[in-house]
Amino acid sequence: MKKLKYIVPFILLFAFSFTVYAQKGNLEKGDYYFNKRMYKxxxxxxKLALEEKLVFDKYKMTKRVAQTYKMLFDYENATIWYEKLAQFTDKNEPQYVFDYAQLLCNVEKYSEAxxxxxQYFDSLNQPAKFTQYEQACDWAIANQSKSKEIKVYKTNIETGSRSFGIAYFKDGLVYSKPQADEFNIKTVFYDLAYSARKDTAVFDSSSVLKGNLHYSFYEGTPSFSNDYKKIYYSGNSSEVVKYRDKKIKRKKIPLSSEGVNILHIYEANYSNGEWIKKGALSINNKEYDCVFPYISKDGSQLYFASNMPGGLGGYDLYVANKVSDTTWSEPKNLGATINSELDEMYPYVDNDTLYFSSKGKKGFGGADIYKSYLVNGEYVEAENLGKPYNSSKDDFSFIIKNEERSGYFSSNREGLTGYDYIYEFYIPEAPDTINGIALNKITSKPIKDIExxxxxxxxxxxxxxxxxYLTDQTGKVQLILEKHVEFLVTFYHPGFDAQTFEIPxxxxxxxxxKFGQLLFLPIPKKDDIIKIDNIYFDYNKSTIKEESYPVLDAIVEYLNVKSSISVELSAHTDSRGSDSYNMNLSKKRAKSVxxxxxxxxxxxxxxxxxxxxxxxxxNKCGNKVKCTEEEHQQNRRVELKVL
Incomplete structure (x- = not known):
């Protein structure tokens, strides 16, 4: 999906060319197709040339096969052939060492990468630059086993092996549809088409958008205005299918000075059931690509990618402001928090969040999806969305409806052929997490072993x-409850009244x-003793302090519920003071209760x-025994005994 440049075929028509091909060897044919970017x-x-076992330059042949598999995004086969290429230590060029390292990331061999x-950066005498890529590999190793709780489904939309962007439209999606069914065996071109969603990841048969917005080669990366009356999309700058070099200027054929059919951004308007081409935007230039447009909801800003001069490297993301119906401002590079020395693409903006794909930031390999927030007019450092949005292959063309907690993205993560599929994802609502502590209602102490x-x-x-599960000594209860589902929770302990909660x-x-404190009344059994620590009296008196009232209220409730029982309420003191004084004080305090x-x-x-x-x-804290205040406190208590 990267660097979508397509050189227009030479003067020979396909039918005539086919006749000429038959006269050439398979190696020459392969080179011809490779130079025309017809990689399939x-x-x-x-492959046929290899079977013929002809004499040829092994290094050149290995390089061509390796490059072709890479351009087909067949990373597994590309890795095999780049490994062979790496054996030519005396001939191999530094760029192919870098490519091999990237491919090793694509197959999750990060340590080897x-x-x-x-080796690559040492050959350039840039050892410090290696640190950036070493850290990226270490990040992938640390995060490759982590995955968010996101549901991802592969849709039935036929991309023809290449996804060129998707956009919401009506009740479904607009995407790039192959013009022919032979996409598995040859290079085909694409038109924008609409498919209605029928169910999760299931779409109806598609239909090409009506109107004159179509081009001979490629249309892709659609983006609609908020009222769906305008569409912005990418397409080749020229419709010419044959040309002679000397005629380029004379006939004003819109090719680059290198003869490349550059990609431009176009606009079309919806009228009377059809899309009417308005033309190329003013931001385009015949010497570089402008591609992957996204129009803001209010129509005032256009985000896009370009390999125009002055960027950080590869394709960078830019934004241009609408000046009039036909003109746009000078594009602004979104800066180093978004862009890298490699490729950034497929911008999508939701409120103050920018989503995009990048090959140059910390990721799992290939293109990963990132997001960045707009703060004080600038986008902050982008963060990787992680798995399962991302994989070690290419993940891109992310769109989302946050209010519906769902969206789509494209990826070639499945299989060995680099085939792009469109995936639907759903973000489950965060469950309700209920935390509580099971407490004895009379003593306010945690209860262990509640079922x-x-x-x-x-x-x-x-x-x-x-x-x-059973509660531990802390009495902690935690329930994680899916939203929009009814639950029933029961609590049982042989020493306490059972409880049941219906959770709607x-x-x-x-x-x-009610779950903050789960209060349980003890089941009364003869001679059971309940120790109550938090009934307080004035110093050396039998007057009950007010902070004791909640505990006493709990005892009242307990006795009202267990109306058939009688109890002894006993008061106890520590050993300090005379025995007779302590006895007399405890009797008064028991009577006060x-x-x-x-x-x-x-x-x-x-x-x-x-x-x-x-x-x-x-405890051991009798007369004349030295004890801590905490130990003496254990002896000062009120107890309830069932008679």
Missing amino acids: EAIESY KKYFK VKLHKVDSNGVPQLIEE AENRGDVIA VDHLVGKGIAKARLTPKGYGETKLV
Whole structure:
């Protein structure tokens, strides 16, 4: 897909040329096709030449086959032949060492690629430049096993092996359709066509856009105005299929000074059911390509790629402002945060985000898709979208509808022939993540070993178990819930009341709010003792402090729910102070707790106050034993015992 330059055939017509080819050897045929960038025909001729076992320059032959496979984006075969080329150490040119290193990245041999990148830059006496490529390989190694949770589907759209851009239109896509069905065996040209979407990754048969916007060779990279009344697209600058060199200037044939049929950006308007060609944009030039247009939603800016002089290298991305109906401003290079010394292409803008493909930034190999944000009028350093958007092959022509969380891109990631497919992707909504802590409602302590079961409710209303686990000593509960789906979650522990929550598919806010603290009431069993640490009294008094009221309220609720039980409420002190004083203080405090509960409506007959002083210490901190304040605190407590 890169460097889409197509030299116009010489004066010979195809029919006559075919007769001439028959008189030439397969090697010459291959060279003829290669020079005309007809790579499918070239590789077949080269294969036949190899079978003939003729005497030829092995280095030249190896180089031609390697280059042809590379131009066909058949990276696996290209790697094999570039490896053979690398054996010609006395003849091999530095550029082919660099190409081989890139191809090794295409087949995910990043460590080996570093070796050849180093060899290349050493040969140029630019060892510092190697660092950039070494870091890119290290980035690929570090990220090749990482992939986002994105659903990707290969569509049934027939690209004819080459995708030249896609754009949203009506209920489907406009893309470049091959003009002939023989695309698997020979070079074919492309027209813009529309195909309606029927289902996920399934499209109806396509139809070529009506009107006079078509060219003899290539049309691609469509971009529509917001009202779909204008289309901007790429096409060859000349319709001429034959010419003599001396006639180029005389007949004003729009070829470059090197005889290259340059790519230009064109505009067409929709009228009466047809697309009417308006012509080439003012930004074009016959000496360089302007390609891959994207028109902003308001129609005021055109983003595109060009290999015009003055760029960072290869194809750079530019933006031009609309001045009038027929003129555009001087293009502005988007700078080093976007562009590199290699190729950038296929810009697509969504609000303040620019998406594009690049071969010169940190990636997995080939062209990867990147995004950059517009901040204070400038685009910041671009970031790789990662897998599965990107692969070690070529990934490009990214478009997205963020409001629908879906979009499309093209890639030649599948198979060994460099075949471009169009893929549809869907970004699942981030699930609701619910975090909570299972707590004893009376003691506010975490509960270990609560059995948590998460069920997904199917379309028939039947819960299907999808996850279960036990809480650890922290009591942590975490539920990850897909959006727009109903769930049922149950909590069970033999020592606590079970709980069940129905989580609706929509409007979950109220239910989710309950999960901050999951409070569980203990199941009462005779002689069970519940230790309550957070009932506080004034110093050396039996007056209950206000911060104790929430705990006391929980006890009230517990006794109301478990209305058949009676309990002993005992108060305990640490060992500091006299035994008699501590006993007397604990009795008063136990009575204060009972009085508070009675004041809240609990029958006094169900409550037995008991003061134990320092007679039931829970540790070694008896009289005259030196202990920390934390150890003494363990002994100062109120306990609830089921009678």
